[in-house]
Amino acid sequence: MLQKKNLWWLVAVAAFAAFPLLITNPTYTSIGFFTLIYMACASSWNMFSGYSGYIALGSAVFYGTGAYAMSLISIHANMAPGAAMFWLVPVGGVVAMLIALPFGWIALRVRRHTFVVITIAVFFIFQLGASNFSFTGGTSGLALPFITWDASYYFVPFYFVALGIVIFIAILSAAVRRSRFGLQLLAIRDDEDRALGLGVKVTSVKIVGFTLSAFTVGMCGALYAMEQGQIYPQFVFTPVFDVSIALMTFLGGLGTLTGPLLGALILESSQQWLTISFSNGSLYLILFGALFLIVILFMPQGIVVYVRDRVNKKADLARVASAATSPGSDAVLSGSTPS
Amino acid sequence: MTGSVYALMATGLTLIFGVMDIINLAQGILVILGAYLSYALAVHLHIDLFVGLLITIPTMFIVGIVIERAFIGRLKGPEKTAMSILVTYAVSLLIEGALNIIFSTNDVQLQAWYVNKSFAIGSVHFGYIYVAGFILAVGLLSSLYFMLYRTRFGVSIRASLADQTSAALVGIDVRRVSTICFGIGVAVTAAGGMIYGATNSFNASTSYDLISRLLTIIVLGGMGSLGGAMLAGVGMVFVGDMVGVVWSPIWSSMSYFIVLTIVLLVRPQGLFGKPVVRVA
Amino acid sequence: MTTLLEAKNISRSFGGLKALNACDLEVEKGSITGLIGPNGSGKTTLFNVITGYVRPDTGTVTFNGEDVTGAEPDKIFAKGIGRTFQLTRIFGRMTVLENMLVATQHDEGWLRSMTRSKSSTADVDNAMEWLDFVGIARLAHLQAGSLSYGQRKLLELAYVLVASPDVILLDEPAGGVNLTLINQIADKIRTLNAQGKTFLIVEHNMEFVMNLCTTVTVMNQGCHLVSGHPTAVRANPLVLDAYLGGGDDEELEEVARG
Numbered sequence: 001m002l003q004k005k006n007l008w009w010l011v012a013v014a015a016f017a018a019f020p021l022l023i024t025n026p027t028y029t030s031i032g033f034f035t036l037i038y039m040a041c042a043s044s045w046n047m048f049s050g051y052s053g054y055i056a057l058g059s060a061v062f063y064g065t066g067a068y069a070m071s072l073i074s075i076h077a078n079m080a081p082g083a084a085m086f087w088l089v090p091v092g093g094v095v096a097m098l099i100a101l102p103f104g105w106i107a108l109r110v111r112r113h114t115f116v117v118i119t120i121a122v123f124f125i126f127q128l129g130a131s132n133f134s135f136t137g138g139t140s141g142l143a144l145p146f147i148t149w150d151a152s153y154y155f156v157p158f159y160f161v162a163l164g165i166v167i168f169i170a171i172l173s174a175a176v177r178r179s180r181f182g183l184q185l186l187a188i189r190d191d192e193d194r195a196l197g198l199g200v201k202v203t204s205v206k207i208v209g210f211t212l213s214a215f216t217v218g219m220c221g222a223l224y225a226m227e228q229g230q231i232y233p234q235f236v237f238t239p240v241f242d243v244s245i246a247l248m249t250f251l252g253g254l255g256t257l258t259g260p261l262l263g264a265l266i267l268e269s270s271q272q273w274l275t276i277s278f279s280n281g282s283l284y285l286i287l288f289g290a291l292f293l294i295v296i297l298f299m300p301q302g303i304v305v306y307v308r309d310r311v312n313k314k315a316d317l318a319r320v321a322s323a324a325t326s327p328g329s330d331a332v333l334s335g336s337t338p339s
Numbered sequence: 340m341t342g343s344v345y346a347l348m349a350t351g352l353t354l355i356f357g358v359m360d361i362i363n364l365a366q367g368i369l370v371i372l373g374a375y376l377s378y379a380l381a382v383h384l385h386i387d388l389f390v391g392l393l394i395t396i397p398t399m400f401i402v403g404i405v406i407e408r409a410f411i412g413r414l415k416g417p418e419k420t421a422m423s424i425l426v427t428y429a430v431s432l433l434i435e436g437a438l439n440i441i442f443s444t445n446d447v448q449l450q451a452w453y454v455n456k457s458f459a460i461g462s463v464h465f466g467y468i469y470v471a472g473f474i475l476a477v478g479l480l481s482s483l484y485f486m487l488y489r490t491r492f493g494v495s496i497r498a499s500l501a502d503q504t505s506a507a508l509v510g511i512d513v514r515r516v517s518t519i520c521f522g523i524g525v526a527v528t529a530a531g532g533m534i535y536g537a538t539n540s541f542n543a544s545t546s547y548d549l550i551s552r553l554l555t556i557i558v559l560g561g562m563g564s565l566g567g568a569m570l571a572g573v574g575m576v577f578v579g580d581m582v583g584v585v586w587s588p589i590w591s592s593m594s595y596f597i598v599l600t601i602v603l604l605v606r607p608q609g610l611f612g613k614p615v616v617r618v619a
Numbered sequence: 620m621t622t623l624l625e626a627k628n629i630s631r632s633f634g635g636l637k638a639l640n641a642c643d644l645e646v647e648k649g650s651i652t653g654l655i656g657p658n659g660s661g662k663t664t665l666f667n668v669i670t671g672y673v674r675p676d677t678g679t680v681t682f683n684g685e686d687v688t689g690a691e692p693d694k695i696f697a698k699g700i701g702r703t704f705q706l707t708r709i710f711g712r713m714t715v716l717e718n719m720l721v722a723t724q725h726d727e728g729w730l731r732s733m734t735r736s737k738s739s740t741a742d743v744d745n746a747m748e749w750l751d752f753v754g755i756a757r758l759a760h761l762q763a764g765s766l767s768y769g770q771r772k773l774l775e776l777a778y779v780l781v782a783s784p785d786v787i788l789l790d791e792p793a794g795g796v797n798l799t800l801i802n803q804i805a806d807k808i809r810t811l812n813a814q815g816k817t818f819l820i821v822e823h824n825m826e827f828v829m830n831l832c833t834t835v836t837v838m839n840q841g842c843h844l845v846s847g848h849p850t851a852v853r854a855n856p857l858v859l860d861a862y863l864g865g866g867d868d869e870e871l872e873e874v875a876r877g
Contacts, residue, residue, distance in 0.1 A: 053421070055421045055424065057424070106600060106603065106604060109604070110603060110608070112420075112421075113356075113360075113362065113420055113562060114558055114562055114603075116362065116421070116424055117362070117554045117555075117557070117558045117562075118558065118599070118600075118603065120551055120554055121551060121554065121555050121558075121595070121596045121599050121600075122596065122600075124592065124596055125593060125596045125597070128590075128592060128593050129593070178736060178737060178738075179735065179736060179737055180720070180734075180735045180737040181734065182737065183713075183717060183720055183721060184721065186712070186713055186717070187710050187713070187721045189712070190709075190710035190711055190712050190713060191708050191709070191710055191711075193692075193708075194704070194708040194709070194710070195710075195721060196691070196692045196693050197671075197672070197692040197693070197695075197696055197702060198693075198696055198721055198722040198778065198779075198782070199693045199697050199722065199782065200693060200721065201693050202693070239547055243428050246425060247425060247429075250422075250425060282435075282436040282437075282439035282440045283436065283440070284436070285432045285433070285435055285439070286433055286436035286437060288429075288432055289430065289431075289432035289433035290429075290433060292426075292428075292429035292432070293410060293426065293429045293430070293433075296414075296422055296425060296426050296429070297410065297413055297426075300414075300422065
């Protein structure tokens with residue numbers, strides 16, 4: 001059972017690795033790159049917000065911070081344009097974590113409804129700051145050392161680094177889900193006060209979760225900046241980013257492992273395709289909004305849970321029946337553990 | 340004086356949150372929609388901005404009821420509030436896209452003969468539109484207040500604000516109260532939007548700045564506290580304007596968020612919110 | 620007998636209402652102490668003060684000779700005071716076993732406590748033992764949200780026990796459950812008490828209190844009224860007065876009938 005599941009993951013990774021090698025058109029590699037970036041960010045967001053139920057709408061803060069860290073360091077260190085800049089990707093993640101720590105410390109003092117609003121407010125502080133301070137280049141942004149790779153394979157290295165980040169966050173999410181830390185996050189989602197009364201140090205658990213989730217998003221921001229070669233505050237600090245990754249996660253299944261990956265895969269690839277096919281951004285907004293409404297209203301649990309429920313329904317019914325009819329039997333214990 | 344307009348818009352948002360546990364992220368774009376409605380009436384039908392409110396307020400009330408019935412009322416379960424944020428955001432994207440297509444993304448401002456006129460008392464100049472906006476906002480806020488505290492329906496609303504389950508137990512149709520509240524909360528955006536549109540140039544994306552300010556105000560006032568929202572609205576606009584005048588308009592929005600951060604460090608429940616009850 | 624848990628001179632107001640007014644409470648080691656009083660006499664507030672959910676305006680809470688006043692609920696729990704809630708509170712979207720594992724305590728740093736696997740064999744075995752003790756081991760892998768009210772009560776008791784606290788505060792353990800289950804819960808409490816656990820129980824079911832408790836404390840209007848052996852307390856005229864004054868006729872009858 002577990003073997004088969006791992007096999008599927010391997011097949012998926014192999015398929016993603018083969019994609020840019022089989023379809024060499026740079027347009028599609030670029031679409032693949034952005035899709036992977038969003039898969040990583042949605043997964044990372046889910047690792048905190050999905051598990052703990054604290055919906056954050058300020059992840060663009062980490063994305064932007066990562067992007068600016070990459071840009072400022074590479075510019076001021078006079079780095080030679082090229083592969084060496086990839087080393088700054090994890091640095092962008094660490095800088096994002098350093099921002100996340102005080103951010104979380106302030107924002108996580110309040111309960112979840114207020115938390116959402118504060119994350120939005122903090123996001124606007126960063127957006128305003130980036131557009132107005134001189135060291136960030138204001139609204140004209142920053143230009144990074146210009147990478148002169150050939151256009152036909154320019155996106156390929158970025159694609160593989162992004163794939164590496166996705167694999168990293170998928171493994172991290174799975175590890176958190178299996179750890180006591182993940183259990184504590186889930187307990188906070190279900191009843192924070194009760195968890196507190198059972199010895200869970202809720203504040204530290206929340207802050208650590210929040211900070212941890214900033215790391216991957218920061219790395220993605222840094223990678224994005226390097227790929228673009230030029231960043232603007234309105235593109236790296238955008239509210240659309242925050243809501244997109246939340247939407248992707250809801251679409252796939254909040255709190256599940258595969259949900260955010262699947263949701264991002266579907267949404268981001270179709271979005272990239274739509275923007276290339278229709279240049280009208282407003283039409284895209286309407287389509288995006290409508291799709292979102294359909295998902296939330298008809299599949300509020302997300303695709304993964306929707307499908308799993310359909311598949312498991314029979315098994316569950318049988319299990320409940322056997323538990324009810326044979327008290328004390330081990331029938332239930334040998335059943336599979338719901339993930 | 341613009342503070343009273345923000346107070347009005349924030350009160351709508353608070354009313355919706357308090358009664359329904361719904362955070363209406365679409366409030367920003369609905370204000371802009373209200374402004375565009377006034378704009379369309381003024382430009383195409385030559386209806387005066389204030390007279391036009393007789394049409395736009397009921398229209399926005401119906402828009403609110405439609406949104407509530409079609410989307411919000413269907414949300415259930417423990418993640419209802421979180422889902423409401425996403426649903427209302429999706430609604431606001433829909434409206435934003437539609438407004439962009441209908442009105443283009445160019446900035447517009449509402450025009451009327453009195454918009455740029457002012458009168459002076461001593462050496463202080465008062466713009467007519469600001470004074471009229473102030474009177475309108477105060478008038479609407481007091482009628483809202485009257486409705487909440489002096490009518491039978493107001494009692495139902497306040498009961499639902501205090502405790503939805505108990506309100507349902509004493510025979511209040513919470514479902515109906517919710518729908519009407521959402522309608523009222525959205526209807527005030529018609530007036531707010533008109534004044535906002537006459538005093539600022541706007542397009543659909545202005546809603547992001549607007550909603551972030553409104554959210555700051557309702558958190559500051561204490562989520563669900565109507566009086567808190569009104570006071571925080573007036574107070575924040577004052578602070579924002581002072582920062583804008585003394586320092587630079589760029590930092591005026593920033594001052595909102597900094598005040599918010601400081602207040603929350605000292606009082607996590609906001610200025611007028613009830614402390615978090617940890618044991619139910 | 621030594622005092623295990625002591626609350627002294629506790630006051631706490633909510634707005635204008637004095638929920639607790641210089642209230643005292645003593646729980647002796649190894650006892651099953653009943654805490655009764657008319658509705659609104661401050662029993663649950665006192666529970667909340669002891670377990671750290673509500674900070675008292677004045678007074679001290681001492682546990683094992685250590686001052687624990689105003690400590691956060693997680694610290695209090697780690698020190699060995701466990702509690703259940705009047706309306707059961709479980710983690711509905713987790714399995715019964717996962718519910719149990721949340722409460723598992725280890726004396727370790729925060730980093731280790733987060734990185735450790737949630738389901739080490741020892742922890743799972745321990746959790747299963749307690750589930751078995753309260754009789755719901757067969758439900759271990761079901762979603763806790765799908766349990767019946769009675770099963771939730773048992774689960775709540777079990778996950779408090781999993782951390783082996785020294786004293787267990789039960790808020791209306793017999794409320795809203797059927798007679799068979801009431802007796803079952805009473806039996807579990809006696810068994811645990813025989814093993815050395817101390818209990819403090821808020822309960823309106825007088826029969827349950829009088830049969831089970833070794834000591835009974837009566838509260839009225841936020842104050843400690845009398846304490847003593849159940850039979851002595853029942854005969855005390857002050858107690859009848861308190862219930863009469865509170866206008867709680869039904870409970871008065873129950874006290875009188877005992």
